[in-house]
Amino acid sequence: xxxxxxxxxxxxxxxxxxxxxxxxxxxxxxxxxxxxxxxxxxxxxxxxxxxxxxxxxxxxxxxxxxxxxxxxxxxxxxxxxxxxxxxxxxxxxxxxxxxxxxxxxxxxxxxxxxxxxxxxxxxxxxxxxxxxxxxxxxxxxxxxxxxxxxxxxxxxxxxxxxxxxxxxxxxxxxxxxxxxxxxxxxxxxxxxxxxxxxxxxxxxxxxxxxxxxxxxxxxxxxxxxxxxxxxxxxxxxxxxx
Numbered sequence: 001x002x003x004x005x006x007x008x009x010x011x012x013x014x015x016x017x018x019x020x021x022x023x024x025x026x027x028x029x030x031x032x033x034x035x036x037x038x039x040x041x042x043x044x045x046x047x048x049x050x051x052x053x054x055x056x057x058x059x060x061x062x063x064x065x066x067x068x069x070x071x072x073x074x075x076x077x078x079x080x081x082x083x084x085x086x087x088x089x090x091x092x093x094x095x096x097x098x099x100x101x102x103x104x105x106x107x108x109x110x111x112x113x114x115x116x117x118x119x120x121x122x123x124x125x126x127x128x129x130x131x132x133x134x135x136x137x138x139x140x141x142x143x144x145x146x147x148x149x150x151x152x153x154x155x156x157x158x159x160x161x162x163x164x165x166x167x168x169x170x171x172x173x174x175x176x177x178x179x180x181x182x183x184x185x186x187x188x189x190x191x192x193x194x195x196x197x198x199x200x201x202x203x204x205x206x207x208x209x210x211x212x213x214x215x216x217x218x219x220x221x222x223x224x225x226x227x228x229x230x231x232x233x234x235x236x237x238x239x240x241x
Contacts, residue, residue, distance in 0.1 A: 032115040036108055044085065044100035044108065051089035051096050053112040057081050060106025063186070065099045075189040077137075078103070078180075080167075087130060090116065103182075151232065156191040157201045158230035161211070165220055175212075176220040183216060205229075 035058070038044065044055060047067060057079050064076045064085065076098055079085055089096050090113050102108075120127050147156055161178070168179040182190075188198035202218075205211045210226050212219045220226055 033109040054086040058107040
């Protein structure tokens, strides 16, 4: 429902583009937000859908998916609470360039293009924050392209696991437990390989004592060696995958 989102406790208020708003401005902005609840694996919007505004993750997580002509999908990004979805299309005045799908039950707020540009007219510093966010995403996208071009699949998987550990990991007695459940297919989509290749690499990591797995839960047992594999200093087999 529009305006039902408690903005003062929203991660987007603490860390995001609305953090500079005072209480009065936040109250005005709250009336422009439309909060919706999405079930796990529910589509928020499809690639090439017309863009009418952008979305703000209040709780839960989502993935942004790009489809190739071959039918293979690549996960471009995971969006956490406080993150934004579809803001590129708002500024480019274009359709959405990817499909957005929830990874778990989520609360997501929507703001229309017209209402958002109205906010920008009074608070140009918000536009500067968005430019900073987009700049950071561009750097990350360039790094991802370089990794795809130069790193072997095993290195990319190790780098992905360590990146997830840095963001979602929790230290336990036997290692670092990833606080995020992803299927082997989703891991494959994040590094641009087939699901079969992802399963084989995960199996090699497990067989050589780098990780242990339980269903979709991954625990890193040897962080040092995993980082070495991610950097290309060491491979788990005598050959590159």
